[in-house]
Amino acid sequence: MRVPILKQGDYLIASVQSVLSDDDLQLLRDDLADRVGRFRSRGVIIDVTVLDVIDSFATRTLRAIAHMLKLRGAHTVIVGIQPDVAFAMVQLGLTLAGVGTALDLEEGLEYLGGRAHRLHEHRSFGSREEDRLGHPLRTGRHSHEHHSSRPRDEDENDHPGHASQRSLEYGQ
Amino acid sequence: MANESRIPIRTTADIVTARQKGRILAMELGFDGSDLTVIATAISEVARNIIDHAKSGEVIITRGNQGGKRGICVVAHDSGPGIADVEQAMQYGYSTRNGLGIGLPGAKLLMDEFNISSVAGQGTTITMRKWRH
Amino acid sequence: MKRQSQKQTDEATSMHHLGVRTATTGDEANEALLRQLVAHLRQNRTQLREEWASHITEAELLTSMSKEEIFTEATSVYDNYVAVLETGSVEALQAYARNLSERIIPRGVETHEVVGIVLLLRDTLARSLFKKYQGDFNLLNRVLDAYEPAANRIANTVAVSFVQERERIIRQQQEAIRELSTPVLQVRERLLILPIIGVIDTQRARQLTEQLLRGIRDNRAKVVVVDITGVPTIDSKVANHLVQTVEASRLMGASVIITGLSSEIAQTLVTIGVDLSKVNAVGDLQGGIEEAERLLGYEVIRASQSMNPEGQA
Numbered sequence: 001m002r003v004p005i006l007k008q009g010d011y012l013i014a015s016v017q018s019v020l021s022d023d024d025l026q027l028l029r030d031d032l033a034d035r036v037g038r039f040r041s042r043g044v045i046i047d048v049t050v051l052d053v054i055d056s057f058a059t060r061t062l063r064a065i066a067h068m069l070k071l072r073g074a075h076t077v078i079v080g081i082q083p084d085v086a087f088a089m090v091q092l093g094l095t096l097a098g099v100g101t102a103l104d105l106e107e108g109l110e111y112l113g114g115r116a117h118r119l120h121e122h123r124s125f126g127s128r129e130e131d132r133l134g135h136p137l138r139t140g141r142h143s144h145e146h147h148s149s150r151p152r153d154e155d156e157n158d159h160p161g162h163a164s165q166r167s168l169e170y171g172q
Numbered sequence: 173m174a175n176e177s178r179i180p181i182r183t184t185a186d187i188v189t190a191r192q193k194g195r196i197l198a199m200e201l202g203f204d205g206s207d208l209t210v211i212a213t214a215i216s217e218v219a220r221n222i223i224d225h226a227k228s229g230e231v232i233i234t235r236g237n238q239g240g241k242r243g244i245c246v247v248a249h250d251s252g253p254g255i256a257d258v259e260q261a262m263q264y265g266y267s268t269r270n271g272l273g274i275g276l277p278g279a280k281l282l283m284d285e286f287n288i289s290s291v292a293g294q295g296t297t298i299t300m301r302k303w304r305h
Numbered sequence: 306m307k308r309q310s311q312k313q314t315d316e317a318t319s320m321h322h323l324g325v326r327t328a329t330t331g332d333e334a335n336e337a338l339l340r341q342l343v344a345h346l347r348q349n350r351t352q353l354r355e356e357w358a359s360h361i362t363e364a365e366l367l368t369s370m371s372k373e374e375i376f377t378e379a380t381s382v383y384d385n386y387v388a389v390l391e392t393g394s395v396e397a398l399q400a401y402a403r404n405l406s407e408r409i410i411p412r413g414v415e416t417h418e419v420v421g422i423v424l425l426l427r428d429t430l431a432r433s434l435f436k437k438y439q440g441d442f443n444l445l446n447r448v449l450d451a452y453e454p455a456a457n458r459i460a461n462t463v464a465v466s467f468v469q470e471r472e473r474i475i476r477q478q479q480e481a482i483r484e485l486s487t488p489v490l491q492v493r494e495r496l497l498i499l500p501i502i503g504v505i506d507t508q509r510a511r512q513l514t515e516q517l518l519r520g521i522r523d524n525r526a527k528v529v530v531v532d533i534t535g536v537p538t539i540d541s542k543v544a545n546h547l548v549q550t551v552e553a554s555r556l557m558g559a560s561v562i563i564t565g566l567s568s569e570i571a572q573t574l575v576t577i578g579v580d581l582s583k584v585n586a587v588g589d590l591q592g593g594i595e596e597a598e599r600l601l602g603y604e605v606i607r608a609s610q611s612m613n614p615e616g617q618a
């Protein structure tokens with residue numbers, strides 16, 4: 001099922017409605033790329049509240065989407081990852097390095113509005129190397145100091161601006 | 173209660189079916205909480221590998237009791253190209269197609285038992301189990 | 306005997322009206338007998354019920370209940386019992402047995418007592434049937450043949466309901482205890498504290514993480530302080546669980562601060578290869594809460610101060 005995308009001011013909101021197949025995820029990536037370009041959106045919220053599983057493929061796709069949107073000038077925040085899903089993801093060794101996360105849509109909007117971005121930002125985009133070594137069980141990381149426990153504001157420059165308009169309109 | 177589910181894996185939609193069936197069976201077998209999602213995620217990984225690396229195959233989910241332990245058993249089988257170096261494939265981060273290389277080692281972390289047997293040119297069978305606590 | 310062979314089907318269909326089924330002549334004869342039997346038990350309700358109640362007291366069952374209570378419950382059980390014999394359906398009895406169990410389990414009534422009273426009732430009624438039909442040995446045999454399987458089924462139903470209810474209550478209590486042993490505390494809006502006390506094994510670590518993550522969702526928490534001062538030893542396994550908890554919380558949009566991790570332990574963990582780089586560790590709980598408030602307060606200042614980020618995308 002194609003993911004509907006709403007436009008709200010400077011932002012796009014993609015609400016995943018059902019269990020996604022891989023094709024749906026790829027379609028979502030293309031749709032978002034298209035619209036961010038068309039509307040010059042500065043932030044994208046992907047709401048995954050209904051996803052029952054986020055596996056390596058979904059993670060890779062979400063990260064790829066965020067990466068690609070960033071190149072087009074939009075910041076991505078994933079909202080609504082459920083407790084059990086988050087737990088399974090980390091047990092699998094998956095993180096969303098470089099992608100913003102927030103509890104739900106409301107928090108996501110606030111996050112994009114810049115109020116909370118220091119709190120939720122994950123580390124900046126890692127190289128593929130980073131992806132592979134980012135597993136919590138990994139040993140022998142060479143870039144320790146780089147990520148040491150300083151406040152999570154590495155992605156300050158991702159700050160996309162503030163919320164302007166609150167009315168929802170269909171993106172298309 | 174159905175104690176066995178066989179799901180042919182041919183398209184990516186079948187991956188979703190497989191993990192949903194797995195979740196339901198796990199629930200019937202008494203799993204709860206995050207374990208249900210953990211099992212569904214592991215199924216998702218091995219089913220996806222079938223699509224990605226072997227085109228088609230099947231996933232069989234059964235009640236997996238052994239001795240006094242009760243649990244669930246997931247078998248992912250295909251007759252694809254097989255894996256030449258299983259040890260390498262099990263390494264975290266190893267991928268032959270620019271994936272994260274997390275599927276196999278990750279599924280192993282999620283489950284309590286993980287067995288892989290693969291013959292190059294003949295196919296791959298993965299058997300994994302999780303016990304109820 | 307015929308009834309016995311039909312038992313399986315009966316159970317599967319929860320045995321609705323016996324009379325309606327296309328039955329063999331033998332069955333019909335049984336039905337007639339059962340009807341007779343039911344009439345007898347109804348007629349002698351007052352006396353049989355009293356007899357039973359006194360047997361219960363004699364056998365020293367249900368000692369935690371008063372005589373009046375026993376009599377009230379005995380009356381209900383008796384009526385339900387006869388109803389099952391009449392209709393063949395155990396559903397109502399099942400519901401009653403569960404309800405009864407729920408009421409008496411907290412008072413310490415044991416499984417053997419419940420099974421005991423139902424068997425006493427079975428025997429009280431059987432004795433009464435014996436008295437009534439003893440003149441006709443053949444008829445008595447047939448009456449008992451009709452009565453016995455039904456009576457056993459009733460005893461079984463009550464016992465199973467009781468045991469199930471007991472298990473359910475025990476599970477509930479265990480759950481409650483587990484939750485109590487590590488509460489997720491909300492100290493202020495958006496801030497949770499998880500003080501962990503005692504030994505953490507894999508099973509408990511899983512529960513703690515599940516609890517915390519649900520707490521984050523339910524309280525809409527943004528910062529979590531996990532205090533491990535009360536954890537005696539931390540090996541690499543436990544440490545990795547902590548790291549997972551931190552990562553999972555972040556996936557839900559919350560930051561985690563770990564307090565009570567001594568520098569010695571931290572050093573050991575790094576030596577054995579645990580990656581603590583993603584863990585925001587602060588010395589003690591007090592410091593952790595201050596750090597958390599700084600994080601929470603920080604955003605307020607940020608929001609009012611400047612919307613202009615340093616650097617650009």
Ligand SMILES: Nc1ncnc2c1ncn2[C@@H]1O[C@H](COP(=O)(O)OP(=O)(O)OP(=O)(O)O)[C@@H](O)[C@H]1O
Pocket residue numbers: 056057060217221222224225226250252253254255261262266267268269270271272273274275276277296
């Ligand atoms: N069923 C299979 N048939 C053939 N080769 C397989 C099969 N499953 C896995 N492999 C091989 O093992 C490698 C590792 O698999 P793994 O699932 O860990 O990573 P991936 O599928 O490449 O990426 P990811 O699962 O992280 O998206 C694969 O790249 C592939 O070469």
Ligand SMILES: [Mg+2]
Pocket residue numbers: 056217220221224271274275276
């Ligand atoms: Mg894979």
